[in-house]
Amino acid sequence: MTRFHVVIAGGGNAGLCAAITAASAGATVCVIEAAPKGWRGGNTRHTRNMRVAHDEGNGILTGPYPVEEYMEDLLRVTAGNTNQELATITLERSKELWDYLAEQGVHYQPSLGGTLSLGRTNAFFLGGGRSMLNALYRTAESLGVVIHYDAKVTSLDIQDGVFNSATVTHGWQSDSPEESTIEGRAFIAAAGGFEANIEWLKEAWGTAAENFLIRGTPYNRGEVLRQLLDAGVASVGDSKQCHAVAIDGRAPKFDGGIVTRLDCVPFGVVLNAHGQRFYDEGEDFWPKRYAIWGRLVAAQPDQVGHVIIDSKSIDLFMPSVFPPLKADTLEELAQLTGLPADAMVQTIDAFNHACQGANFDHTEYDDCHTVGIEPAKTHWARPIDKPPFYAYTLRPGITFTYLGVKIDSNARMIMANGRNSGNLYAAGEIMAGNVLGQGYLAGIGMTIGSVFGRIAGESAANAVLN
Numbered sequence: 001m002t003r004f005h006v007v008i009a010g011g012g013n014a015g016l017c018a019a020i021t022a023a024s025a026g027a028t029v030c031v032i033e034a035a036p037k038g039w040r041g042g043n044t045r046h047t048r049n050m051r052v053a054h055d056e057g058n059g060i061l062t063g064p065y066p067v068e069e070y071m072e073d074l075l076r077v078t079a080g081n082t083n084q085e086l087a088t089i090t091l092e093r094s095k096e097l098w099d100y101l102a103e104q105g106v107h108y109q110p111s112l113g114g115t116l117s118l119g120r121t122n123a124f125f126l127g128g129g130r131s132m133l134n135a136l137y138r139t140a141e142s143l144g145v146v147i148h149y150d151a152k153v154t155s156l157d158i159q160d161g162v163f164n165s166a167t168v169t170h171g172w173q174s175d176s177p178e179e180s181t182i183e184g185r186a187f188i189a190a191a192g193g194f195e196a197n198i199e200w201l202k203e204a205w206g207t208a209a210e211n212f213l214i215r216g217t218p219y220n221r222g223e224v225l226r227q228l229l230d231a232g233v234a235s236v237g238d239s240k241q242c243h244a245v246a247i248d249g250r251a252p253k254f255d256g257g258i259v260t261r262l263d264c265v266p267f268g269v270v271l272n273a274h275g276q277r278f279y280d281e282g283e284d285f286w287p288k289r290y291a292i293w294g295r296l297v298a299a300q301p302d303q304v305g306h307v308i309i310d311s312k313s314i315d316l317f318m319p320s321v322f323p324p325l326k327a328d329t330l331e332e333l334a335q336l337t338g339l340p341a342d343a344m345v346q347t348i349d350a351f352n353h354a355c356q357g358a359n360f361d362h363t364e365y366d367d368c369h370t371v372g373i374e375p376a377k378t379h380w381a382r383p384i385d386k387p388p389f390y391a392y393t394l395r396p397g398i399t400f401t402y403l404g405v406k407i408d409s410n411a412r413m414i415m416a417n418g419r420n421s422g423n424l425y426a427a428g429e430i431m432a433g434n435v436l437g438q439g440y441l442a443g444i445g446m447t448i449g450s451v452f453g454r455i456a457g458e459s460a461a462n463a464v465l466n
């Protein structure tokens with residue numbers, strides 16, 4: 001049996017920010033990471049950037065992004081379904097993250113272009129999420145944080161909201177796993193959601209979940225979350241709410257990452273298996289709307305969609321890791337995609353005739369829209385009439401789920417009876433539902449993880465050292 005001041009489940013961005021903060025305060029810290037070392041870090045491995053409030057540009061961020069504007073964006077995408085206090089803390093303390101992460105060895109680069117439109121709002125990590133993780137791990141290790149890889153928390157000893165110890169299975173994927181007990185005076189849950197647990201997803205979505213693809217780590221199975229809820233921690237969020245984007249249907253079942261995301265939707269039309277449009281492809285800028293398309297596709301027959309574009313638009317977005325289907329006529333493209341040709345051509349003809357406006361500009365809300373069809377396309381509507389024509393098949397790509405544990409402003413978990421837990425804290429995806437009741441803003445998941453990772457680490461260290 002080993003003892004630490006702070007025991008942390010999960011070795012992604014949130015867990016490491018918590019570990020670094022607690023260790024910097026003088027606490028002894030242990031991180032339990034379910035993945036092997038080469039796959040450490042959960043979904044942070046796949047990230048590229050973090051949305052941060054700032055009062056002025058800095059040479060890489062191209063201009064100011066005040067907290068007030070950030071809050072407007074958050075309230076818009078969540079339709080107000082957020083804990084206002086925790087949302088305010090997230091956005092205000094996001095202003096600290098650029099300098100904080102730089103101090104941990106994280107470097108930045110100018111934003112990517114195209115449909116992202118994030119150069120003003122989001123800090124891009126040089127080398128992406130894996131490089132960021134490597135920097136955080138180096139800092140954590142230099143502070144004496146003990147890290148167990150390929151280690152699963154198989155049970156938690158929690159009595160009346162007080163954590164005593166965790167039972168950990170080391171080498172749980174091997175032929176000879178070993179079990180140990182790790183005691184702690186505080187516990188921080190940073191182990192992600194349950195998106196890789198298809199059976200749990202089916203409890204919310206039914207058999208449709210069998211057709212979902214999981215963009216991130218296969219290790220986020222929600223086992224720590226389930227143990228916490230069973231121990232009487234209050235839940236927050238809807239099990240059907242999640243960060244779900246439309247990704248290339250050829251992506252692997254797990255761990256396809258960000259390269260499988262498709263950013264071409266604003267430049268064309270999206271059809272379901274019957275060749276019908278079902279939503280406004282030009283409702284808003286892509287970073288504010290891309291995360292609704294996974295749920296939209298999930299609601300279609302067979303959980304599939306097809307985005308159709310022409311040669312005018314093929315070079316305007318970041319390409320997927322897979323090449324598009326290509327044909328000289330719409331009828332040939334229908335054969336390649338398996339769409340009913342007559343319905344597809346009829347839908348696109350009606351769309352083409354409905355297009356109005358002549359000042360196409362994908363960098364702003366332009367005047368190119370449709371008239372007389374439902375659903376309308378509000379912006380960036382141009383006839384699909386210049387061959388060759390292209391198509392991508394879409395599937396729902398689940399990034400992380402929003403059902404999680406309820407916390408207060410100090411990241412302390414709240415029990416189902418309404419009382420504060422004794423020494424239980426949470427950070428990252430496992431508590432993101434407090435801020436994200438629905439919807440998503442590009443980069444805010446990392447922001448929530450860093451902000452509340454720091455808060456959880458600080459709160460836990462203060463409690464056990466004082």
